[in-house]
Amino acid sequence: MLSNSAKLGTRKSQHNNKGVSMSKKVLCLSVGLTAMLAATPAFAQTEIAWWHAMDAQLGEKLQEIATGFNESQSEFKVIPTYKGTYPETLTAAIAAFRANEQPAIVQVFEVGTGTMMAAKGAVYPVYQLMADNGEPWDPSGFLAPVTGYYSDVDGNILSMPFNSSTPIMYYNKDLFEKAGLDRETPPKTWAELETMSRQIVESGAAPCGLSSAWITWIQTENLSAIHDQPFGTLDNGFGGLATEFTFNGPVQVKHWDNLKKWADEGLFQYGGPVGGADSAPKFYAQECAIFMNSSAGRAGVIANSKEFEVGFAPLPYYDDEITEPKNSIIGGATLWALNGKDPEVYKGVAQFFTYLSEPEIQAGWHQFTGYLPITNAAYELGQSQDYYAQNPGSDVAIQQITRGTPTANSKGVRFGNLTQARNVVDEEFEAMLAGSKTAQEALDSAVERGNQILRDFEAANQ
């Protein structure tokens, strides 16, 4: 309690953007408190609060990483705290920041990147943090798509990449065989996927062909990137806050139209909004033969598919729209250092980030969870360990995200209030499935409502 308030009191003006009156108030407080703090034993470890959104196996693995860091040195102690889902963690951190009780590190999902980047006074950019604390920092060591996704307009990385994933396709090899398909040949294109799904359903192998988690992220954002279609103006929002959504183009409409058609025919089953909580059980219960989800779902898929063999494949594409599909885009989260802490704390944060980037730590996290290896070194380490050869399919995600040269349309998306905009996309998708709108109408309406949200964000951040 005491050390907490003391830390708040001694916040340095260089990170303090909250105005003079605030710093005056805390200054008075800090004089007394630092005096008291000086009396406390010098061997006390500096505690670094880390709020995250990783539950179950992922949370345990994260705890393990923090423990590893804590045991590697004696000066700092990283204390991870699970704060709920991604949106809950973000909301909690923002509320804490407004109350001056923020953690030093918070994990924010990619959807919140736009919000965090716009909150200039709240974040301590990681490139600056590392430089200020004399820690090594080499962005070129990260995988190119990671650097691209998380850089600001000036090419600086503002937050520490931690868990990045990309969607891939999982399929049930046993059901494929049962339907008379080749168990080693997953569909490459959407046309093939349709034919195979129909064969699976008609042969009675399974009642449904495809289910997908994250309709917005996988079937809209990634679909656009893979087919080199713009998702929004100004380089998908990377160019500034004046960006507008444009994802109601022909390819997206065609795809949504297909999904609706397949849903009516029984080839596709909808698993719910946002993460699509119902779609994974459909795959695990062998109700649907094909499942699209984040590569980070790999651990869960393997754990839940004891009764059948799973195959891994890249996402399909429309071969009549693009001959060489582009790279898919990133999901997952990064770690943001929040302003308003003691310099000593930031020294620890910087050291912890260096620890996190070590190839052994990165590779361990990547191989356990299915998240991408963040650094080239971690990927190479996995190769030299023969990991990818021993675990077929474990490199599908990394190959898919690094294929070809990224274009402005496949670099990623950067929009403020993207959580809300994604909800809108989900709602319009549901309206289409319910039959109250066509694909074109649903996407037009999603774009229109989404643009309203973007204007709100622009107005609030000008």
Added chain:
Amino acid sequence: MQAKRTTFPNKFLPYWLLVPQLAVTLIFFIWPAVQALKSSFEREDPFGFKTTFVWFENYRRLLIDPMYVGSLGKTAVFAFSVTALSMSLSLILAVAVNRVLRSNRAYTTLLVWPYAVAPVVVGILWWFMFNPTIGIAPYLLRGMGIDWNHRVDGNQAMIFVVMAASWKQISYNFLFFVAGLQSVPQSQIEAAAIDGAGPFKRFWTIVFPLLAPTTFFLLIVNINYAMFDTFGIIDATTQGGPAQATNILVYKVYTDGFLGLNIGSSSAQSVILMIIVIALTAIQFRYVERRIQY
């Protein structure tokens, strides 16, 4: 009464005794309400760096937003359905229990149980039973030729949350109805029976009118419940979906404010909700309490 009156020499003592209650009211009710009122006139970024005073802009945009107007409509449908369903079912149950001579204590106890269940747990129970993929109810309904998927079908989703919310409230209504029924004078019912009134006639002409105070009270309480206390049920079942089909006002305040981080609009919505509560409470005190003689 007035003859022997204890007087306290300390003039301020009564105020001191009031302080705890006033403090609680101020800190937990008045202060947040004032904050909400203030935020509802502002536009602010999530972190609170830039705040602009925008007058009634948040309200104006809400009232022309078809989603908000839609949510108002959904709330009305939801509140009306929950109130009607839970009150009628609990009245039937209460009348039934009232007629049972033996073991009506046991029935009463069992019927009150759902009230002890937290709303979120209620939501999860129903979510589980009606899950389109793994639930038992959709499986049985499919056998009857009904394709249940409240993930896609907005009307089914509304029926679903109305059922879940009503189920929880039945216990509460039931208790009040049982108490109300027990206070109906037996002599009047017997007199009516002697005059040749059948059970239905007796119920509608004697019991039901005498229950009116209870019914009016429950009406207001149920509308309040459906509008404000069902957040947990919605959150655990449909999260306002599909396509906002079950996005009632109180849930929209949460999604816009806590997930969307649009504090201005969310505050404006809370203020509107606050006005609705005040209106409902005023109606309760002014008309219901005054007109109905106990």
